[in-house]
Amino acid sequence: MKTKLSAENLAISFGSKQVLKGINITFAAHEVTALIGPSGCGKSTLLRSFNRMHDLSPDAKITGTLRLEDMDLYSRNVPVTEIRKRIGMVFQKANPFPKSIYDNIAYGLKINNLPAGKEVIEKALREAFLWEEVKNDLKMPATRLSGGQQQRLCIARAVALRPEVILMDEPCSALDPVSTLKIEELIVHLKEKYTIVIVTHNMQQAQRIADKTVFMYLGEVKEEGDTDQIFNNPKHEMTANYVNGQFG
Numbered sequence: 001m002k003t004k005l006s007a008e009n010l011a012i013s014f015g016s017k018q019v020l021k022g023i024n025i026t027f028a029a030h031e032v033t034a035l036i037g038p039s040g041c042g043k044s045t046l047l048r049s050f051n052r053m054h055d056l057s058p059d060a061k062i063t064g065t066l067r068l069e070d071m072d073l074y075s076r077n078v079p080v081t082e083i084r085k086r087i088g089m090v091f092q093k094a095n096p097f098p099k100s101i102y103d104n105i106a107y108g109l110k111i112n113n114l115p116a117g118k119e120v121i122e123k124a125l126r127e128a129f130l131w132e133e134v135k136n137d138l139k140m141p142a143t144r145l146s147g148g149q150q151q152r153l154c155i156a157r158a159v160a161l162r163p164e165v166i167l168m169d170e171p172c173s174a175l176d177p178v179s180t181l182k183i184e185e186l187i188v189h190l191k192e193k194y195t196i197v198i199v200t201h202n203m204q205q206a207q208r209i210a211d212k213t214v215f216m217y218l219g220e221v222k223e224e225g226d227t228d229q230i231f232n233n234p235k236h237e238m239t240a241n242y243v244n245g246q247f248g
Ligand SMILES: Nc1ncnc2c1ncn2[C@@H]1O[C@H](COP(=O)(O)OP(=O)(O)OP(=O)(O)O)[C@@H](O)[C@H]1O
Pocket: 014, 017, 019, 037, 038, 039, 040, 041, 042, 043, 044, 045, 046, 057
């Protein structure tokens, strides 16, 4: 499979604290990759580095090379707005704008100078499996939606920009099981068009939706491979212990 996103010799520290070291990883196009590992091992830090979320931390030091296909994500010539358009992100807590459902999507399109017509907005809502539930309430404040609907709205907002990659940091951790399954179904459907990297603490979830799984520990990638192999035939004892719930 074609590599969509990659990190080469990536190291990240905040002040004197080294959080990631020697990360070499590739994410294949049109696959779902799960990042797993104990709390504090650097999953979010890695994910956020791909859309330049550390730019605002003055004490962050990043070395190594991150690429979207051939594009160096930290090159001075690449505007961060361009990167965030091509690499979307969905967070643990749904964060709709305090606007209507319709305007949540229209706003993201407008600030990116993209056409924000009705058809585009309907298409994004359909793609996020939300249209049928909201088509008669498009003017309603997005904050009145349920948590799971808000998270699908945030996914709709991301896909409206036609990104190539969608990064998701524990997108279901605040949701009930039914909403979680809906989002999982959505993720599997979205990989036809996008490359997806998802951080999750839910081992069943990783096994249900991820083609590849990456196990991280103390700032390093300990093991990566097909999800089936990582869960059923891990090479490292530490991976086995983690996926079997013996620590973390
Ligand atoms: N902006 C920052 N400044 C200082 N330290 C940071 C910053 N961001 C992350 N860290 C530190 O980096 C380490 C890794 O954090 P990170 O959020 O990447 O872990 P994680 O694997 O996502 O954990 P969790 O599963 O709990 O979300 C932590 O010790 C955290 O305190």
